[in-house]
Amino acid sequence: MRLFFGIPVCEEVRAFYLETLKPELEEKFIAKFVETENLHITMLFLGEVQKVDFLNEVKENLKAISHFQVTVGGYGYFGRPPRVLFMDVIRGIDDLTVVHDAICRSMRIRDTRFAPHVTLARIKKSPRDIDAVLELMPHKEFSWFVPSVVLYESKLTSKGPIYTVFEEIPVKAL
Template structure:
C-alpha cells in the first residue's frame, strides 16, 4: 500500500491555502489542486509498503518519539518548485525549527533501521498544487501572493495510505502517534 508520514495542519492554514489557490486559478494557473482535507506537511514518502510492515514501523516510530516535546512551526510565504523554466509545484512555506528538524531526524533514524533510505534533504512545505499549465509571464503573477504567518501546534504525526484515482488521491489515516499518548490504529 502506498504510504507516507505527515503532520496535520490546522483549519487556519487550510483556509489560507484555499484562498491562495483561488487567486492562482483566477490568474490563469491550472493544477491538480490539493483539497483542504488533504493538506498536510509531509515528513516522509515511504512508497509501497506491505500492511504488516506498516504496523511494525508504526509501533517502532511511536516508541521512538514517546515523550517528544510538543512544539509549533510557522507557515509563512508562498513559493514553487520548478522544472527548467516552468513551475512544477506550488506550496506554502514552513519555517523550519530545531524541534521539527529533530523530529524528522528521529523518524529518519528509526526508518533507516527498517530498510528505508532518504537522500533528499528535508525542505518542509505544504503542497497546494501540482502545476498542469500556466500563463505567459507567470512569475510576475506570483509576486504579490502573501499572507500573515500562521502558527501550527504539533503533538503527533500520522501514517497515511494514499490511493491514486483519476479525480485525485484519497488519503486515509492508518496510524496516529501522539508524543505523550501513544499509538492509535485507525480503521
C-alpha cells in the same frame, strides 16, 4: 498500501486556502490543486509498503519528542520549469527536522532531501514570471502546536488521492 508520514495543517490554514488563496491561484495557474482536507506537511513518503512492522519503533522514537510550534507563510515552487507550488514552513524547521530524522532512524532510511512545506498544487502551466505572481498573492502567516505525527494511507483515484489516517502518533506534551 501506499503510505507516508505527515503533519496536518491547522484549520485556519485550510480555511485561508479554501476561501482566499485557492480562488486567486486558480486565476493564475493551470494546475491540479490539492483538496483542502489533504493539506499537510510531508515528513517522509514511504510509497508502497507490504508490512507495517516499523510502527512500534517509530512510536518509541517520537514519544521522546515534545510538541512544538510550526509557522507557515509565503510561497515557493519546486522544479524548472515549476512543477510543485507550495506554502513554505518559516518557523519550526529544526523541530520538523528532528521528527523527520527520528522517523528515518526508526526505519533505517537515510533521507537528506527533507524540505518541509505544504503542497498546494501540481503545476501544469505556470505564469511567465511566477516569482512576481507569487509576490502578489495574499500573504498570511499561520502558527500552531504540533501534537502528533500521522501515518497516512494514500489511495490514488481518477479524481485525485484520498488520504486516510492509518495511525496517529502523539508527541510528548509539555
